[in-house]
Amino acid sequence: MGRETRIEWVDHTFNPWIGCTRVSAACDNCYAAAMSHRRKWARFEAGAPRRRTTAANWRQPLLWNRKAEANGVRAKVFGPSLADRLDPPHQAPPGGDEVFPRPQGAGQSLARHHR
Numbered sequence: 001m002g003r004e005t006r007i008e009w010v011d012h013t014f015n016p017w018i019g020c021t022r023v024s025a026a027c028d029n030c031y032a033a034a035m036s037h038r039r040k041w042a043r044f045e046a047g048a049p050r051r052r053t054t055a056a057n058w059r060q061p062l063l064w065n066r067k068a069e070a071n072g073v074r075a076k077v078f079g080p081s082l083a084d085r086l087d088p089p090h091q092a093p094p095g096g097d098e099v100f101p102r103p104q105g106a107g108q109s110l111a112r113h114h115r
Helices: 031-039 055-070
Strands: 076-078 106-108
Touching: none
Parallel strands: 076 106
Antiparallel strands: none
């Protein structure tokens, strides 16, 4: 189990923003959309604004990387888990690509859309 997440195969999760566009019936049971709806974070639909996370959150991957390097390991980071980095470009908040390329940690990225 990760130190800061319940996802077993990573140490951390990172979400630069929350929200994405539902593109098919496969999105009907999306855990991220359900969680966001319950917590009133963002709407998962075309044209809906995305909720950009805080500047402090955006610095977290670099901090995790420094700590991992100091311990002689690689930080295992998964994200975004509450968004889609391949959401149509007009949907992603400005600066969304700042974190993708990632620091030296071992990152896993999930994309729900295809290009």
